Amino acid sequence: MKLVHDPIHGYIELDDFAVRLADTPEFQRLRRITQLGFAFLAYPSARHTRFEHSLGTFYLAKRIRMHNPDIDEGVIYAALLHDLGHYPFSHTLEGLFPRHEENTVWTIKHGIIGDILRERYSVSEFLGLIKHPVVSGDIDADRMDYLVRDAYYTGAAYGVVDLERLVRNLVLEGKRLVIGEKGLIAAQNLLLARAMMYPTVYFHHTAKIAERMLQEAVRIEGVTLEEIRLMDEVDLVSRLRSSEKPEVAELMRAIDDRMLYKRAYCSRTELGSGALKELKNALRDEFGHLALLDYPPKPKYEERNAFVRTCDGLKRLSEVSPLVRSLVEMKDVHWRWCVYARKDVMDAVSEYVSDFQNP
Amino acid sequence: MKLVHDPIHGYIELDDFAVRLADTPEFQRLRRITQLGFAFLAYPSARHTRFEHSLGTFYLAKRIRMHNPDIDEGVIYAALLHDLGHYPFSHTLEGLFPRHEENTVWTIKHGIIGDILRERYSVSEFLGLIKHPVVSGDIDADRMDYLVRDAYYTGAAYGVVDLERLVRNLVLEGKRLVIGEKGLIAAQNLLLARAMMYPTVYFHHTAKIAERMLQEAVRIEGVTLEEIRLMDEVDLVSRLRSSEKPEVAELMRAIDDRMLYKRAYCSRTELGSGALKELKNALRDEFGHLALLDYPPKPKYEERNAFVRTCDGLKRLSEVSPLVRSLVEMKDVHWRWCVYARKDVMDAVSEYVSDFQNP
């Protein structure tokens, strides 16, 4: 047994099996994967990593299981390992490579960590546990930890949630983790807090620009899936810094020195998939790596689907809570696409996209 | 100059004039007026008083004025004194007597504190300052302080608000205190936090029952406005304890010992004013002080009217924010009226009201 001190949850107890899982290179690598990508460029203190978050998710899964002893014990280890596959800078590169969940599967299948897991679980059994509602549900240990942790590290006021109340009011009913009526307000609060973290932290434009710049650098450098799977941030950054392709080194240096591109154009008008492709290609032809289109997917609020046990029976959260419905309505409020450009071509890019939009 | 240490705002600086105002019997009396009435029966730690809250409101008004130097200096003293007229247990007795704002006016007119004020302001001038949007607006120093303070003292997770961001983004435009666009999320957060404090803290049924019991005791005792104006909680409680009317002493003892009435009947169906009066009288005739009707007014969310300065001009908060609109929609969700009854007549009362409702 081992105790880890954590500013969010106090002392986290790791049993021997958890210690062995944590003491693998695959898990230690998470220490070098920043939780919030480039958010630290806007919130300098947001330097926490997937490592602490994974320990925190493990802790909360154990707490939920204490109140629901029927939950398979393996779920707590699934909580510990659910983020194993994150690439450098977390979600930043998921557009270029398969989603991190797939890389988690790969890592478990091919890493030392898989050998330890196989002492207790078959791989397919364990991969099933990662999809358990305690780990990957609508209101789950993962979200509960990252929200509170991200708020602590950024200093944002929005992420304070009564986790204890929520934990005490999550009940496993069959395959569902259902919110008890007494946990309803805490659950709404979790979703609201998350909704407020999006515009202020998760979608902060400074972080988005740096992320888009890194994507471009990685794309030009031609880093392969086989390479990126095993990389931590040291590997990736040093590779890009020392690239033989001048654009790559230039992009990486600009990120390092925080000499970021600026927004040359932003719009809330959606583009059809044809127009999108056309604009992307046109920009690349015209400006190369100096103008970068950022067309994010519309956010989803799947948590509205979480189930609540009310006196009128089982209901969806969005049925019960006008606040949650308004979150769904709001989800697009902060959505927009932008074109970022290097300072010296800002005006040219701005004009170019305007013309493209209003020919 | 005097420094007061406060767990919410750190050090609060009181200038000499503020010290003189605070050193009056009228202001010191606020130390013996509990901020949240009987909420401490549900949240034992909620023992803070109007005194600390008044200092906190003064502090925030000063901070807002630092960013808006055009605001009349008197506003900060109005913030200090805005709650001077609260009766024992704050809002509890406002149904029996004029609203506390009127008592504030009376206190300023008749108290020692008025003499000090008149050195700088005419009474009518000062009463005008209390209505200034910094003190009594939609988003004001009063609400900003009490929300965060109530959360701290109850330990509720919902009251964490980025006051600093809000303070920096409130701009006086003519007679309005307008929220700057960068303060929009903090302002929404304030309203959301407030909305969550209502069902969990402010309308907690235990507190409501005790409040209704106290109202009844005060009513039966026949405490007059002239008396209550000058009372603090010691005066009122000792008066009721030693009442010659046995029902009064019994009610007060039940509150003291937390042997509270229970909910015999609750309903979300509104009553017309005729039916309401009829039920009230019928209950009193049948059960006397043993059955108490609690028919609260529907809550208002006037903050939705707060103005926001957006790139499209001045807008109402509810126009800009679907969240705030849903708060308005939600405001009735927790509304209901109840009849509370002493344990031994619970069933009889319950049956009686059912019959009344469905004759």
Add this chain to the structure above:
Amino acid sequence: MKLVHDPIHGYIELDDFAVRLADTPEFQRLRRITQLGFAFLAYPSARHTRFEHSLGTFYLAKRIRMHNPDIDEGVIYAALLHDLGHYPFSHTLEGLFPRHEENTVWTIKHGIIGDILRERYSVSEFLGLIKHPVVSGDIDADRMDYLVRDAYYTGAAYGVVDLERLVRNLVLEGKRLVIGEKGLIAAQNLLLARAMMYPTVYFHHTAKIAERMLQEAVRIEGVTLEEIRLMDEVDLVSRLRSSEKPEVAELMRAIDDRMLYKRAYCSRTELGSGALKELKNALRDEFGHLALLDYPPKPKYEERNAFVRTCDGLKRLSEVSPLVRSLVEMKDVHWRWCVYARKDVMDAVSEYVSDFQNP
């Protein structure tokens, strides 16, 4: 089972027996006994009561017992009830009446609460449990709770202690609660924090003056032990306010309005018991209730006697820690006696005591 929300410990679970004990008039009375006497005159936010502190002590005793299952279960109820006998304004009146511990014994013997206790424990057995080291030791649940709680409510920075680490490292060895080596730093921190709370909060001169004034009022009023035993702060304050003796009413009003006496004389030179008596009497003859001698006992730091389990065997904390030794050395640093006087006789009193000291 009942859950109580507490800003210090989160959720406190009360089992059915604890609920029944807490639902007695004797225990509910603690809601009206301020934890820190008149400290709120210096720290307005320090309005917490013995009630919350008792719940917190109960919680910590349970936590210590979780790590030491051999501890008698009754200890947790002893922790809950250990402060039952406190008089109004906590320690303020202990000079006039027997120490509160004796009143706790009396209350258990004569109150309703005793009847409930007797279902499980004989009275003498239970009184023994109150002396158990978990409740009344050198490092115990009582001190751990009040220190952290007092810091939270005053906003003092000094009371942050790693309670979790301490709880995990307290081991019952025979009749002793011994600090494990890994808890040594947390234990030192507890003592240091306490040492810093003394001059800043516990011995704050404003509170001391008000306390001395209340003592005098109670003494002149002639309140008896039989009366004070059952009083809460409402009873006592209203009795003194409405006293027929004008000095009593005057003293109480001065406290209420915070028109406190001032320090007319202070000295760090000890007085022999003869001189002390002589001065006391002389002041009373000369100035009556207008000059009040405050000659506090020297503080003790019994915690230095706590035992620590080191690799070299069982040691006293003061042996192991130079810091703790220096606390013992320091304990007198802030000690002094004073004479407080009403403003109009300040100079006369000051001169009188000077002459007495240097005849």
Add this chain to the structure above:
Amino acid sequence: MKLVHDPIHGYIELDDFAVRLADTPEFQRLRRITQLGFAFLAYPSARHTRFEHSLGTFYLAKRIRMHNPDIDEGVIYAALLHDLGHYPFSHTLEGLFPRHEENTVWTIKHGIIGDILRERYSVSEFLGLIKHPVVSGDIDADRMDYLVRDAYYTGAAYGVVDLERLVRNLVLEGKRLVIGEKGLIAAQNLLLARAMMYPTVYFHHTAKIAERMLQEAVRIEGVTLEEIRLMDEVDLVSRLRSSEKPEVAELMRAIDDRMLYKRAYCSRTELGSGALKELKNALRDEFGHLALLDYPPKPKYEERNAFVRTCDGLKRLSEVSPLVRSLVEMKDVHWRWCVYARKDVMDAVSEYVSDFQNP
């Protein structure tokens, strides 16, 4: 003007000159220098960097200057830049290279940042400002920030200090920053907190072992001063990982995977400088990079020399405070030297050093 959000100080305002200084590659590099070296191996959440700390020091220097307007404005920029010269993993490599203060001088002389500074200050003038007591004194902005920040990021309970009280009670007297009497307890608290952070965080053996391993890797790799000056942690780690010397790559991989050496031998007995050299060489000859001697210097507590303005005149802190004296006495309590070894040679190393010590 620019606002940076910080969980410790709230909003930090950077004026235009500060923004220009911060927007240099030299300052941005601090984002990639971990504040506490390898402490994150023991406290996973301790991922903060010299960047945030530098902003926090700037903030506190400004606050101190607000209360002491005579302080040269340049001092706040000196506070911002005082840590510019830190090598990767902060203090870890100072044994191999000149102290970081010297590298700060070099960086200012040779970097872009120097060009900006020279618009306002001569280099020698500015280097003088870095030695100003607000930046590099006994109780200074640097220590005040790092202590509270390190506590926040590790979750340690010890680092809570009343910074506001301290800031308000630091007075520039000639060339000294003197603690006012009202700041004495806060100042003692700062020192105590620091003293408790040493054994629990700063000297945590896990971090020390990793640091010693990195030193050895850097030594063997033969990294030069010219190289290290400009490196951030990405540069250094990737260089060591890809070293052609197998011992270097092996050491780096062991750190990455947290497969650390263990303590083979520890002692509190000092070694003469001859014996020390002899043991070092003997170990190297016998075990190469597999056994590493860690012989730390004895800690100093120079803060005891801080001056306090008491009613008896100017005194040294250690004169006034027995607690501070005991800290000086205690400073060696946790001192010891160790030999760390790879698992497979543990026993051999242990025996070897024992024999060396007791031949």
